[in-house]
Amino acid sequence: DAGVIQSPRHEVTEMGQEVTLRCKPISGHDYLFWYRQTMMRGLELLIYFNNNVPIDDSGMPEDRFSAKMPNASFSTLKIQPSEPRDSAVYFCASSNRLVIGYTFGSGTRLTVV
Amino acid sequence: RKEVEQDPGPFNVPEGATVAFNCTYSNSASQSFFWYRQDCRKEPKLLMSVYSSGNEDGRFTAQLNRASQYISLLIRDSKLSDSATYLCVFRGYQKVTFGTGTKLQVIP
Numbered sequence: 001d002a003g004v005i006q007s008p009r010h011e012v013t014e015m016g017q018e019v020t021l022r023c024k025p026i027s028g029h030d031y032l033f034w035y036r037q038t039m040m041r042g043l044e045l046l047i048y049f050n051n052n053v054p055i056d057d058s059g060m061p062e063d064r065f066s067a068k069m070p071n072a073s074f075s076t077l078k079i080q081p082s083e084p085r086d087s088a089v090y091f092c093a094s095s096n097r098l099v100i101g102y103t104f105g106s107g108t109r110l111t112v113v
Numbered sequence: 114r115k116e117v118e119q120d121p122g123p124f125n126v127p128e129g130a131t132v133a134f135n136c137t138y139s140n141s142a143s144q145s146f147f148w149y150r151q152d153c154r155k156e157p158k159l160l161m162s163v164y165s166s167g168n169e170d171g172r173f174t175a176q177l178n179r180a181s182q183y184i185s186l187l188i189r190d191s192k193l194s195d196s197a198t199y200l201c202v203f204r205g206y207q208k209v210t211f212g213t214g215t216k217l218q219v220i221p
Contacts, residue, residue: 033209035211041213042211042212042213042214043157043200043211043213043214045209045210045211056208091156091157100147100159100162101147101149101159101162101202102159102209103159104156104157104158105156106155106156107156
């Protein structure tokens, strides 16, 4: 099992640019989560999907953030336009009801300059 | 009151020491409880689940106190490799909340 796969591992972009983060969950997992981690705020849930349907997006900071899950094996988190305060590590995680806990991807370290 | 409160530390302990962390939660509807471990610049990984009856995995013991709404993690005979940040996690109906983590540094 390859685990949860995220890309890119690192992203440096200029303020105002569009950023797209990608995630491939573990096969058979029907829950997918997007988290953001910063020193100040810790790990924050942005949005999660069940069977490709967004269930709770109350953690999405503002309209600049959007997430999609077009199929069971792929999800994207897009920031447009990006701002320096979006700099953080973004984690994707997946799970299902039969699994205890969540499996996280290695994260994308985003720096907006 | 915050949903989850966790002492950020750092806890600096010598090798071989016993160390304990607590994590309090405010949502009494929380159903499942976990401890995760996160190494520096790595993703969080599940350490263990927490049950009311308490559970043990080698040098690690986790406890849940529903009446006082907290969970605890006890590490005996600390190893250098235990140095990490420990996150408490609470799962309720369609909601999961992570603590901000307690940093542990085991010193030679």
